[in-house]
Amino acid sequence: MKKVFIFLIVLLLSFTGLNAQNDCATAVPITALPFSSGTQTTCGSVNDYPAGSFCNASYGGGEDYVYSLAITGAPVNLKFTMGGGATWKIVSVHSACPPTAGNCIGSIAASSGSGIGYISFPTNGTYYVYVDTWPAPACGEFTLNIETAPPAPNCATLTAPANATNVTTSTPTLSWTPSATGPVPTGYKVYLGTTNPPTALVTTVAAPNISYTPTVPLLYNTTYYWYVVPTIDGNDAAGCNTTIWSFTTPAPPAPPTNDECSTAVMVTANAGSSCASPVAGTTLSATSSGIPVGTCTGNPDDDVWYSFMATSATHNIVLSNVASVGTTSSTSLYLQVFSGGCAGLTSLICDTSATTPTALTGLTIGNIYYIRVYNSNAGSTAYANTFNICVITPVVPANDNCDAAVSLTPSTTSTCATPTSGTTLAATNSGLAVAPCTGTADDDVWYSFVATATSHLVALSNVVSVGTGTNSTSLYLQAFSGACGSLTSILCDTTPASPMQLTGLTVGNTYYLRVYNSNGAGYANSFNICVTLAPTPPANDNCSSPIALTPGGTFAQNAITTTNLGATTDGTPQSCQTNADNNVWYSVVVPASGSITIATGPVAGSLMTDTVINVFSGSCGTLTAVPGGCDDDNGVDAYSTVNLTGQTPGSTLLISVFKWNGGTPQDGQFQLSAYDGSLLGTVDPVAEVKDVKVYPNPFTDYVNFADAKDLKVISVLDMSGRLVKTIANPGRQINLSELKAGLYILKLDYKDGTVKTVKAIKK
Template sequence: MRKILLMCMMSLGAMASAQIFVNEGFEGSSLPTGWASTTTGTGTTSTPSGYGVEAGTVCEGSKAVYKNIYKLVYTGWNLTYTSAVSNGTALDYSFKYLAKPYSSTNVVEGTVAADYSIDGGVTWVDLLAPVVLNSPTNPIPCTTVSGTIPAGVIPAGADFRFRLKSTSSTTADFYMGFDDVKLSQVLSNPPVCTTVSAPAAAATAISVTPTITWASAAYTTGYTLNLGTTPGGTDVINGLDVGNVTSYVVPAANTLNYSTQYYVTVIPKNNIGSATGCTSSSFTTRAIPCPSVSAPASSATAVSLTPAFTWSAVTGATGYKLSIGTTAGGTDILNNSDLGNVLTYTYAQAPTLNYNTKYYYTLNSYSASSNSTSCSERNFTTKTLCPSVTAPASSATGVSITPTFTWTANTDATGYRISIGTTAGATDILNNVDVGNVLTYVYNGTALNYNTKYFYTVNAYNGAIASIGCSERSFTTKTLCPSVTAPASSATGVSVTPTFTWTANTDATGYRISIGTTAGATNVLNNVDVGNVLTYTLGAPLAYGVKYFYTINAYNATATSVGCTERSFTTLTLCPTVSAPVSNAAGVSLTPTFTWAAVNNVTGYRISIGTTSGGTDVLNSFDVGNVLTYTLPTPLNNSTQYYYTIVGYIGTQVSTGCSERSFFTICTSTNVPYTLDFENVTIPLLPGCSTAINSGTGNVWTSEAGYAPFDTTGKVLRYKWSTSAAANTWFFTQGINLVAGTSYTIKYKYANSGTTYAEKLKVAYGTSADVSGMTNPIADYPNIVDGVIHQESLTFTPPTSGVYYFGFQAYSITNRFYLMVDDINIDLTASLATSENVKAKNDIKVYPNPFADVLNISDVSNVRSISVVDISGKLVKTFDKPESTLHLGGLNSGMYLVILNMKDGSKQTIKAIKK
C-alpha cells in the first residue's frame, strides 16, 4: 500500500468542516508539510538521516523515515506533526516504530515514546510512555502503537501537536525508524478529486500491463477506478474498488491491447461519499514487441542455401512477417512476407540463394491492432563453393618457379579453375583456367621469375554456378640471390680494400657487385660482373672511416636476381682514441694538454676547439703534425665550457665522424664578501663556478623565475618537484677564501611554495664541491611547511685557512619538493665600530681602530713577533722585532688580522680595520 500524507484543509468554503486527517508512510525524499524533525545532543543536522530501509524491513510500502542516533552526538530525536484544523471530535491514532544497529559491532539501546499537545507544545500528554529498547545484535521489527483520544479533548481549532520521540544511551549506535502514522477525526465531508500521475497524461509506448498511480486526496478512505477506450469510459474496468491505495497494476490476465489509446479515471471516496466531477487521463499502449530470433544466428556463416528461420512467440501476436535482402535494409528476396502464426520457416523458393553471399533479414510480429517496429536486422552468409587450398601455403616463400597447386574437394563442386597474377587481383599469368574436376595442378606455362611474389586463386563451379569470393593467396618464388658472408652487414673497421665473399646459388652462373656511398647508390661499383666466383677483392682503395652500401646479385642464362639484400660496412677509422682532457672534465687548466693514442698508418692529426658544440672559434682544424700530445699555448677563459675534436689524416684523406668532447676550465676562488642572488643567471643554468649534484632519484637544483613567496619578477635557486621521488640533491657555491679562527656570517633566504608537503633543507660547508666534502654543518630544516619566506643569519668559524664551498641540500625519502633558496651572502662577522679598541686576553690593546697608517700596540714586552694577514689569508706584513708602533701605510683599505706570537708559545689574534 502506498502511504503518503493526507492532511490538508478543504476549500475556503468548507473550513468549518475541516478535521485532522493524516495517513503518512514517508515514501518521499523529504518530510511532508506539517512535519518537523529536531534533535538533542552535539550533532549539527536535525533533519532525518534518510528515507528507506536503514532502520530495518519497512512496515508497508518501500520506505520508512529514520535517524542515526548514537552516544552523546544525537542523544535524542523528535518527529513532530502540527495542525490547527481540529473539529473537536475523537481522534484515532496509530504509528509503527522499528530500529536496527548501525553495524554488526553496534547495539540498539535507548527508548521510544509518543505524546501530544493542544497548546502549541507548552504541555504534553503521553500516548506511549517511554519503552526501553535493548537489542544488542538483532533489529527491532515494526511495532504498532494505536489508540483514541476522546471527543472534546482536542478542541475545535486547537494548536495540536503529535510527537514521536526516541533516545540513545551513551554506548548505543543505531537507526531509529517510524512508519505508517495515521491520525483521523470523524469525517464530515466527501473528498475532492485526485490527479493521475502515471502513466503521464497523453503518454505513449506504455506497457500493456501498466501501473496506474495517483496523488492521495484529503479525507479519503478509498478509491474507485474506471478504465475505458473513450473519455470517461468503463468498457475495460468499471467501478473497481481498489481500496485506500494510490496505485493499481493491470493484471496479466487482463492485458490491454497494443497500440491502443485508453482513458483512466480515479474517484476518491470516504464514508460521506465520493468525489464528483473527476476527469479522466489518457495514455497509449506500446506497439507489439519484436520476436526473439534464434536462427540463423546474427552474422552466422556457412548457412544452407535453404535456411531455416526460428523465433520465440510474442504474447498477443497473431502472426509474423519476414523480409530478406542482399543489402542492409534490402527486401529484394522477400518483402515483408506474411508467414502466419508460426514459429519456424524454411526458405526454399525462387530466387535461389547464392553460395558465399551475405543476406540481411528482419522478422516482425503483428496483431489486430499493432505491428512491431524497429526490429533488429540480422545477417547470415551462405556456405561457400570455394575449395580449401593446401599448397602453396599462403605467403609461402622459396617456391619453385614451376609450382604445384593442391586443394581438397568441395562436395558441391564439379570442377575447378585457377588464376595467377603478378599483383593482387591480377590474372596476367593464368586467367581463370579450367583444370577440370581434379585436386592438383602443376604449372608448366611461361617460366615464373625468381624471388617474385605471385597471387593466385582456386575457384570451383557447379554447372553454371561459380564460386565467388574465394580467398586470394600469395607465394614468392625461390631467390637467385647468393648468401653473402663478408663483409658482415653493418661491420665496422673494414679494410679500405675489402674482400667480398658469398656462398653459391645452385641456379646461378655468375655474380655482379654494386657499391655506393648511400643506400641504393652505385657510384663506386655499378653492377660489375665478377664471373662465376665466390670471392672478390676490391682493387682501388675506399676512403677511411666511411660507410658504404653494397649488393651482390646472381644471374643465369635466362634470369637475373632481383631484390637481393643490400648490406653496409664502415671502413677503418682515422679517429684517434683521446685520453685527455676527459669528456666533461671540470677544473681543466687554461692551457690544457691534449693527448691521444696513435692510429696505424696516420701521418698527422688536427685539432678543432670551440665555445659551442661543433664550433671552431678557438682552433679550426689546426694541424699539430704526427704527434700524440699538444699543449695549447694561448690561455683559455676562466670557468668556461669548451668543445673539441681531434682527427687523424693520411695524405689528403681526413677522418670523419670523430667524437666531439667537452671540458670546463678551472674556476678561481673568490674572497668575502661573497653574494649570490641568481638575478644575472640564464634560466635554467646555474651561476658561474657553481655546481649541482643529484645522488637520489629526484630532479636537481636549477635557477628559475621567481616563485611565491619570493617576488615574481626575480630569480631563485629552486629544487623542482618530482612525483614521490626520493631526493639527495646538493647545490654548491663557488670556492671562497676563508681564514682559520675568523668568525664569518652567512645569510640566506629559504621557503617552500605552499603548505601541502614538508620540505627539507640542510646547509653545510667544506673543502671540496661534492657531497663528501660537506663536513661542517651549519643548519638543518627538516620540516618547512608554512609556505612563507625565512631569512637566516648564522655565524661560523672555519677550522683551517683555505678555499671552502658552501652546499645547500634538498633531502627526502618520500616528500615532494618546491624548495627555494635565494640571496646568499657570506661576510665577516660584524665589523669593529670606529671607536672600538680590541683587547687581547692579557689586556694588550691596539689603537686607533680603524687606523690610517700607524697602528699602536699597548704592550709588546711579551710579544715575540707580529704577523699581519689580509682577509683572504695572505700574509702581507711581518715584524720579527716588534715595536709598539706598527707602520702599515702601504696596505690597502680593508680588514686585517694582527697575529701576536707570544713568547710563551701562544697566539693572540686582533681584528683591525685600515681606513
C-alpha cells in the first residue's frame, strides 16, 4: 500500500511539473474556435505578471496561465465563458506582452467562480489571454471556453415619459418596448444622467421587465437624459445611444405645515406602551427654524415640529418607518425634546438613533413639551425623510420590586417546560446594592421560586434589546436567599447564554432572582426565564473518576462520543483560556513513542460547539500542567487539539475538557480522541470497506457517494490522523475543494451507529 501511495504522489507531482504555461514565450496557442480548455490549473505556473498588469487592477496577484490567440477577419466579437474551482479569477486579454493597462482590450472577472463576457478584437494579429486567480489562494482550477459571439439584440423603442416633457414626480418610471425582430435580450442597460449623452449606467434591468424606476429621488427642477441598451449576457446592442430622450423633474414640494415651532403638530400621548395612532411626518422641503441645536449635533436645516401634553412623569418618543425621500439616501434622523414655549425653549434631551425610543423622565403632568425632528445632514431636499412619530407611556413591570416578585414553578426535569416572559423596560432601581455582583441594576425586575431539589438551573433565553440605548443583550442575573428586606446574595451570572447553576439549596425554601441589564439608563431587555432541575452530573465530573481513553493511530480509530451535560466547574487552573466552565475528566496512558495528540470534535446536532482542553501530569490534588497541554481553538472549527511530545511512555495523563463560556455554546455531546501515528501499525484502522463506493477517486473538488442513505456525519482525516473537517447530514456529494493534495481518510458515521472508512486521494 505504501508503494502505491508513493507512486500516486510521484505521479501527481509529475503532472504538476508539466504545467509550465507561465509566460508569453510558453503560451498555449489557441488554434481554432470554438475553444474549450477543459479543467486546468494556474498552480505551478508562477506569478510572472503581478497585480496591476491586467485590465482590472484588483486582480493579478496570483499565478498566471497564458494562451495566445491569432485573430483574422477583424473586427470580431468573441464570447468568453470561465468556470472551474477557483472562486476569484480573471480572464484578461491584451494586444501585447507583457500585459499592461495600456494594451488591454477587455476582460471578464468573477468573484463567484464563473463568468460570461464579450470582447471585441479591433484588428488582426496575435493577442494574449491571461488567466489569473486572486486573492488568496493564489492559484486554482479554471475552465475557459471561447467562441464567436452570437448576434447582439436590436435596440429598444423608448416609450415613457414622452421625450422633452415635464414629469410630476422625482421618481418617474422609464419604460420601453423591445424590438420585434432579432435575438431576445436577457436584460436592458439603463443610462441616465444630467449630461447629453448620459454616461452613467444606473442599472441593468433583467428581462422580461421593460421599465425602471429610480430608487432614490432625482434632483428637483432638473433636466435628465436617458437611453436603453438591450443586452444578451453582456453582448450589447449597437448604436442605441443615438436615440436619447429627456424629461424635466418638478419643482420641490412646499415646506410641511409644521415647519416652525409655532405650527407644531400636537401628538396625543398613548396611555400604554404600544402606539395606537402614529402620526405621519416628513422633513422634505422643510426649512431651518433658526433655533440652535445647543448641546445636540447635526444640521437642523430641515427641522419639523411636534408637541405633546405629558400625562405621566415618564414618556417614550418612538420614530418608526423611517425612509429616505431625498436625492441622497440617508436615514440619519435626529430628535430633540424641549420644555417651555416656542419663544423660550429649553433643550431636555437629544437622540441620534432613530431606531430606538427616546426615554423622557421627570416630566410634569399637564405641561406641553416640544419635539424637533430633522435629518442630521445639510440640504432639505438632498437629505430628507418620511417617518411616523408616537408618544407612549411605558408601563413599569409589575415585578419591579422584590416584594412583587413573580413566582416561578421549577420544572420537574432538566428541560424547561413553560418559560416565563419578562422585561426590564421601564423598570426602576430597587435600591438594593449590587455587590458582590457587578453592573448597574437600575432596571432590575424580580422573580422567586421554591426549591424542589438541592440544585437548580436558572436559564435566560430569547434575550432581545428593547431599550433606548445602544443595542445590548448584557443581561445579568443575581440569586438571593432570605426574604425581601434581608436578602443574601448567593450567586451572580453575567453570561445569559449559559444557565446559572445553584447548588446547596434547601428543599422548600424560597429563593429570589434579580434580572437587570448591566448598563445604565436607556438599556433594557425582554427575555424568557425558567427554573429547572439540574442534570445529574456525569460520572467523570471530578478528577478522581476520569474516563480512560484508548489511544489509536488516528482520531477516528478510538474516538468516543462523550458529554459535559450536567457537569460542574471544579476550579482547575487553566493556562490558555480562563473563560471556560463545566469541565469533565479523562485519562490516557502515553504510548511507547512518548507522543500523543488529544483532540475534540463535533457531534451532529449537539449544542457543544466550543471546547478547551487542559492536560496534567501527577494525581488529583497535586496536578502539574503539562507544557503545551492547553488549547482552545486549534482544532476543527472551535474545537481543541493538543500535540504532546517527549512524554514518559507508560505514564498517565489527566485531561480536563471545558466548555468555552464566552459566547453561545452550551453543554452537550462532543467527540474526544487520543492518538499517535506510531500506533497505526498495531491495527489498520483505515482498511478499505468494500461496500462503500466513492467517485471520482482520485478527486479534484467533489467526492460522490453511490449510496448516502442514512449517513449522519462524515469526518475527514489526514494521514497523521488529524481531523481536518466534519460534514453533518451530508448528501450524495461533498465539497472538499479546500483540501491540499494528498491521501485522506473519510470516516462515515451512519444513523444506526455503523462506522465505515474509505481512503480518497485529492489531486
